[in-house]
Amino acid sequence: MPASGSLALPVCALILAPMLLGIVNRTKAVIAGRRGPPLLQPYWDIAKSLRRGAVYGEVTTWLFRLGPVVGLATLAAALLVTPFGGVRAPVSFSGDPIVLVGLLALGRFATVLAALDTGSSFEGMGASREVHFAALAEPALLLALATLARVTGSFALTPVYQAITIGAWADALPTFALVAMTLLVITLVENTRIPVDDPATHLELTMIHEVMVLDHSGPDLGLIQYAAALKVWIVGALLVGLVTPIRSGSVWLDGAAMLVGMVLLAGVIGMIESAMARYRLAQVPQFIVAAATLSAVAFIIRLI
C-alpha cells in the first residue's frame, strides 16, 4: 500500500481539467450549428475572474469566502487518491474510496453553507436542491465503488482500476456495463449537467448549482469555476477508467488512452446536453435511484 504513483498525475489534471469544459461547450456549439468559443476559453474565464475585484452581500460572513476555497482544496486533495485508469494515483490505500467520497461531501457542505450565508431565497433554493440530490447520489457512488471492489477483490482505487482489464471485462461484462451506467449518471449529477441541472441556464428558479454561486464574484468565482472543471475530471476519471480497460503497463500508453477517453466523455456530455431536455425536478431523484439500482443489480448478479 505505499505511495504508488508520482505527483505528475495531479499536476496534469490541474493543468488539463478546464479543457474538458471547453470541449463540452465546443461540442454543444458544433451540434447547434455554431462555431463556438475557443477550446481554451475556460482558462481565460478563470483568469479573468481571478483578476477582478469582489462584491460581497451585505449579510455575508467569513464562511461565504471560505466556501470556494474549501471547495477547491477538497478537489485538489481528491486528485491525490484518484487513479487515471491504468495510471496510478500518487497515494493509494485500502479505504481510499471512502476518503474520496468524504472529500466530495466536505466540498459540497462548504459550498452549500456559503450559499445559505447570503440569505437570498434563490441560493437557499439551490442549496436545498443540491443537498437533496447529493443525499441520493452519495450512496449511489458508494454502491458503484463497492460493486467494483467486489469484482476486483480490492478496495483501494488504484488496484481496483489496475484490475479492470479487457480480460476482466470479458469475465464480468454485464456487471461492468451496469456500473458504468451508474457512474455516467453520477458524473452528470455531480457535475450538475443536463438532464439534472443546466449549467447554462439563466433562470434562477430552475438552477441548482449555478444559483448557489450566483453571488460569488472575482477570485471566489474563479476558484469555483476551476473547482467545477476539476470535479468533471475526478468523477469522469472514475467512469472513463472503467470503460477504457487498456492496461499495457506503460504509463504513457495508458495515460494517452485515458486522455482520449476523457475527451470522448466531454463530447458525450456535450451531446447529451444538446439532445436531452432537463428533467423536471421531481424526476431527478427517480433518475438517481434508478442509476443506483443498476449497480445494486450488478452487485447481486456478482454475488453468485
Next chain:
Amino acid sequence: MFEFTAALLLLALGGTLAILLHPRAGLCQLAGQIGAVLGSASGLAAALRVLITGDAVSLTGAWHMPGGSLHIEIDVLSAFFLLPVFGLSIVTGLYGRSYLGNGGGFASTASWFHLNMLTAAMALVIAAHDGLLFLLAWEIMALSPFFLVIFDDRKTAVRHAAWTYLAAAHLGTAFLLVLFVLLGSIAGTSDFAAYGAALKNHQALRSSVFLLALIGFGVKAGIVPAHVWLPEAHPVAPSHASALMSGAMIKVGIYGLVRILTLLGTPEPWWGWLLIAVGASSGVLGVLFALAQHDLKRLLAYHSVENIGIILLGIGIGVLGLARGMPLLAVIGFASGFLHVLNHSIFKGLLFLGSGAVHRAAHSLELEELGGLLKRMPWTGTFFLIGAAAIVGLPPLNGFVSEFLLLYAGFLAVLQPAAAVAVAGLIVIVILGLIGGLAAACFAKAFGIVFLGSPRSEEASEAREVARPMRASMAVLALLCIAIGLGAPLAVASLAGVVAGMTGATVGTVSAELAIVTWPLAVAVTVFAFLIAIAALAWALRARRLAVASVRRGPVWGCGYLFPSPKMQYTASSFAQPLTTQFHLLIRNRETLVPPQGYFPADSSYVSDSGDPALRLLFVPTFRWFDRVVTRLNVIQHGHIHVYILYVAATLIALLIWESL
C-alpha cells in the same frame, strides 16, 4: 478504585449541598458545580487509569439486603464507557452555572442535585457487576432525568414530555427486570461472572436473553420505534442536561447491550443481522425525522436516534464477524461502534451546549425565528459549525474517523466470498452513505438557518455572545473533535483493549488487526493535512489579490426585486421540503396548505406538523386500547376502604394456602 468511590461521594455531596443551601442561589450553584466537576474529574482519572494499565479494579462492599451484592468492578469495557459519562459531566458542570444563571428558583437548584445523581447513577450502572445493584442504579438513572425534564413544570407540554419519558423508561426497565430474573434463576446468584458461566450451560436461553437485552436496553438507547421519548424529553430539559442525557445516558443503553453480549459467548449470525436491521432503520428514520423538525433541540434529539443506529450498525457487523469466524471484520466493526460512542458524546454534547447558547442569546429554539447568529455570536457559531461538520462525518473531524472504520468494515465484508456477509456489507455501505447525505442536508439546514443569512426575529437580531465559561466548555469539545480527527490512527489504536474484551482475543492480536486500519487512516490524515495546506494557500493568494483589487459590499441578487426582507429567506421547512416529500412514506409528516387563490388572494397558509408517526400510529393507539381495557377494572376501585382491606386479607390468605399446599 479510590478515585471512583471519591467521585460518587463528591457528586452526591455536591448535589445534596446544593439543595441544603437552597435560598442562597449563588452558593447552591457553586456547590453543585464544584461537586460535578471535581467528582467527575476524579472518576475520569479512575477510568483512564484502568484504560492505560489494562488491569481491572474491583470492590466488594458490605450489603445488607437479601439477594445481590455490592460488587463494583471497573474493567476495560466499563472504563471505556465511563469516559463519556465523566468527561461530559465535567464540561456540562462548567457550562451549567452560567447557563442557569442565578435566577430560576428551586428548580434551578434542584437540577444540580438531579444532574449529579444522574452522573453518579450512570457511573454506578457501568461499574456494577451484580444484577441487583445494576437494576437499582438503573432505576436511579431512569428517575433523575425525569426531574430534569420536568424542569419547567408549569408548561403542559413539559409535563407531557416528562410523563412520556417516564413511561418509556419503565417500559425498558420491565424488560430488563425479566432479563435479570431469568439470568438470576439460571445462575443462582446475581453476579455477572456467574451469569456468564450459567449461560454456557443454557444454550437454548441465549437468544431470549439477547432479545430481552436488545429491547430493554434499546429503549434507553432510543432505537426505532422506542425512540419517542428522546424528541419529547431533550428539548425541554436544560441544555446541559440534554447534552448529558444525549451524550452519555443513551450510551449506557449501548453499554448494557454490549455487556450482555460479552456474557453470551459466541453470538449467532442472526443477532448480527438483527442488529444491522435495527441500526439501519434507526439510522435512516432518525435522520429523516430530524429533517422534518424545526425546533433545534428536537432536531438534535432525532440525530441521537440516527447515531445510535450507526453505533448499532458497527456492533452488528462486529457480531456478524464473530459469529461467522471473521476476526478482522469483528475487530473493525466493534472498533467503529465504540469509537462512535465516544465521538457522538463529544459532538452531540457540543451541539446541545451550542443550542443552549442560542437559546440564552436569542430566547428561542424555533428555527424559523432565528438567523444571522454567526455575526452576532462568532464563537458559538464556529463551535456549532465544527460540531455539525463532525456529526455529518466530514473529514478531517472525528465523525469521519468512526464512519471510515464502519465503511471499511463494510468494504471488507463486501469482499468476502460468502453472499450473506457481502450483502450485509453492502447494506451497511449504502445505508451509511444515505445517512451521511441526509445528515449533511439536515445540518446544512440547522446551521444555515440558525447562524447564516439575516435574523428572522427581533430577538435574534439582538443576540449577544454568551458568557465565557459556556464558550470554554464548547471550545473543549470542539478541540476534541479536531484532535480525534487529526489523531485518528492513535485514537483507533488505543481501542485495542476494549475491542479485545468483545472478541475474546488477546490485546496483542487485536492491536495487530487494528494496525491494518491505522495505516490507511494515517495516510488519510496526511491527505487531509495536504487539504488544509492547499486551502490555506488558496486563501492567502485570494487575500493578496483582493488586497489590491476593489472590494465592495452590495445587495444580493433578488431576481430584480429590490426590497427583500428577512421573511423572504428560505426557511427551514422549505429547505427540507423536497426531502420530506420524497420520503413522506416513511416519515408521515402532515402538511396543510391553503394556497392563495384568485386575482386578489385572501389569507393563505401552510402548516407542517412533524409529529412522530411512531407515537401517533403505534404508541397512542396501543395505550388507548390498554386504557380502555384497564378502565373496566375500575369496578373494584370504588373508594370503600374496608373493602380494600378485605382485598389485602384475601390475598394474604390465598398466598398462605398456596404456600402450604
Next chain:
Amino acid sequence: MYALIETIHAAGLLTCFALLSTSRIGACIRWLSFQGILFGMVPLIIPDDGLTTRTLLMAGGSLVLKGIAFPWILLKLRARANYNREVQPFVSFVMSILCGILILSLSVWLTLQMKPALIHAPFVLLNSSIFLIFVGLFLMISRRNALMQVIGYLVLENGIFVFGVITVVGTPLLVELGVLLDAFVGVFVMGIAIYHITREFGSMDVDRLTELRG
C-alpha cells in the same frame, strides 16, 4: 454460453426495473415485448437441450406470441383508450424501484434455498424466473391501470415459462403449448374485459370496479 446466459439475466432484470419505473403505458408495452423476446431465446441456449424441433417451436411460439402478438394487442387496446396513457401507480416510482431491489434480494435468497433441489437449472435463470414471477405480482398489485394488470400478468407468465424451461428436463411439448394457449386466452379475455370497462366507466382505473358492488 454462460456469458450469454448472464447477459440475458442482467438484461431481463433491467426490463423489470424499467417496467417498475416507467410511467407511459406505451413504453411499458415495448419493454414487455423486449422481455418476451429476451426470455423467448432461453429454450435455444440452455446447454442440455440442444437445438431440436421442439425447442425451436417453443422459442418460436414464445417469440411470436410474447414478442409480437401480445404487445400488438395491448398497443391496440391502448390506442382505443387513448385518453389515458399513464400507469397510475398506487406506489410511487422510486418506491417501486426500491421494492424491486427488495424483491430481487428475496429472489436471490429463494434461489439459494431452491438450488440444491434443482441441480440442472442455471442459477441465474432460476433467479430471473423467480424475480419475474414476483415482479409480475407486484405490478398487478401496485398499478391502477387495467392494461398494467395485463402487463403484470404477462411478466408473471414469462417467469413461469422460464422456470418451466430450465427446471423440467423434457417438458412435454403439449404442456408448454397449453401454457402459451392459456396466456393467449387470458390476454384475449382481459382485452375484451378492458374494452368493456373502458366503455362503461370511461377509464381503465380498476379501482373504480368497486362501484360495481351493490
